[in-house]
Amino acid sequence: MIAGLLVGGAILAEVTATLSLRASHGLTRLVPSAVVAVGYLLAFVLLARALKTLNVGPVYAIWSGLGTVGALAGGVVLYDEPLRPGTVLGMALVIVGVAVLYLYGGTTHE
Template identity: 70%
Template structure:
């Protein structure tokens, strides 16, 4: 169940981040609302996840996959450039997350 909560937190954070760009500096109402709700949901689900899983690996997974999701979403939704170095960076982030997960354990 904690893994499902964590995945939900990641999705909510990515939605919030992508909506932040669409909000144009909080000058557009609905993208601003989606941003605030997305981050609120992300933090609630992350807090619930931390009831049973260790903070280090959970935060690494949440932030790393959130970063990668925002990178991919930005490329798809906003036409942001995808260059070889950015792809290598995303692969390194995911690899680093995997190492922290494997080395840190995930349960109390």
């Protein structure tokens, strides 16, 4: 349960950092650049803590897949980026892939 919350926090931190990259204008704006640095650091710390009890493969797939979907959704909402049918299909495939890895990949150490 705690490890799952750590992964969730790592996903949120990574998505926040990724979305802040755009706001930083190439890391030339101080506040968004600081959010990028802190967000990625927090994401890796939380993920490392979760990996004490969870398996790397499925957890990394969950973290990167849901982070990708979160960044895409955030780009649409915050930056008015286009959402095309192919993008929606790709997002759905990522979610299905993450679900399969979670269900059949064995997330906890045996």
